[in-house]
Amino acid sequence: xxxxxxxxxxxxxxxxxxxxxxxxxxxxxxxxxxxxxxxxxxxxxxxxxxxxxxxxxxxxxxxxxxxxxxxxxxxxxxxxxxxxxxxxxxxxxxxxxxxxxxxxxxxxxxxxxx
Amino acid sequence: xxxxxxxxxxxxxxxxxxxxxxxxxxxxxxxxxxxxxxxxxxxxxxxxxxxxxxxxxxxxxxxxxxxxxxxxxxxxxxxxxxxxxxxxxxxxxxxxxxxxxxxxxxxxxx
Numbered sequence: 001x002x003x004x005x006x007x008x009x010x011x012x013x014x015x016x017x018x019x020x021x022x023x024x025x026x027x028x029x030x031x032x033x034x035x036x037x038x039x040x041x042x043x044x045x046x047x048x049x050x051x052x053x054x055x056x057x058x059x060x061x062x063x064x065x066x067x068x069x070x071x072x073x074x075x076x077x078x079x080x081x082x083x084x085x086x087x088x089x090x091x092x093x094x095x096x097x098x099x100x101x102x103x104x105x106x107x108x109x110x111x112x113x114x
Numbered sequence: 115x116x117x118x119x120x121x122x123x124x125x126x127x128x129x130x131x132x133x134x135x136x137x138x139x140x141x142x143x144x145x146x147x148x149x150x151x152x153x154x155x156x157x158x159x160x161x162x163x164x165x166x167x168x169x170x171x172x173x174x175x176x177x178x179x180x181x182x183x184x185x186x187x188x189x190x191x192x193x194x195x196x197x198x199x200x201x202x203x204x205x206x207x208x209x210x211x212x213x214x215x216x217x218x219x220x221x222x223x224x
Binding site for chain 2: 004031035040041042043045048050056058088090101102103104105106107108110
């Protein structure tokens with residue numbers, strides 16, 4: 001079975017802190033994604049990566065950056081956390097580049113920025 | 115409105131009844147997928163239907179796709195309390211990306 005793990009289930013940070021969210025997948029997938037999920041807004045794509053060291057902006061990249069140094073690991077970075085970044089963050093991976101097939105999700109990280 | 119909108123937003127039924135959720139989208143697609151999310155957890159893939167398919171089954175799930183109406187439906191038969199979750203449709207709006215709807219919250223009462 002595909003396993004996608006996220007470094008923390010719950011995280012509390014202060015405004016202005018630099019925050020790292022880590023995601024690891026164990027199935028040699030090409031694509032990895034970061035979403036945020038907010039009530040009434042559904043899932044929104046922040047960034048995705050289709051190969052090591054490659055990244056593409058999603059729909060809401062402002063205030064975020066990403067890093068993919070190894071195929072299995074995709075990190076989301078909040079350079080200076082703000083209260084409006086309080087949200088549920090979901091990482092996902094999928095096997096092949098191109099036409100989208102199934103995405104496999106991690107359990108999510110609920111981030112609270114005070 | 116965004117690509118992939120589910121209807122209704124919330125649905126409450128009794129155990130044993132069938133649950134039907136609908137999804138409408140705007141642009142042409144290669145495939146449409148349905149996902150399930152239990153409260154506070156990640157999403158789990160349920161079923162994928164390709165644009166050249168009209169109906170697909172998986173256990174108690176039945177998905178239909180009408181590309182002329184740009185709509186899909188998810189039917190869960192003989193629902194159980196454990197089916198209580200949010201259900202999302204997702205469309206491949208471009209290479210690499212899926213666009214998710216806002217979801218239908220299904221509550222199955224024992």
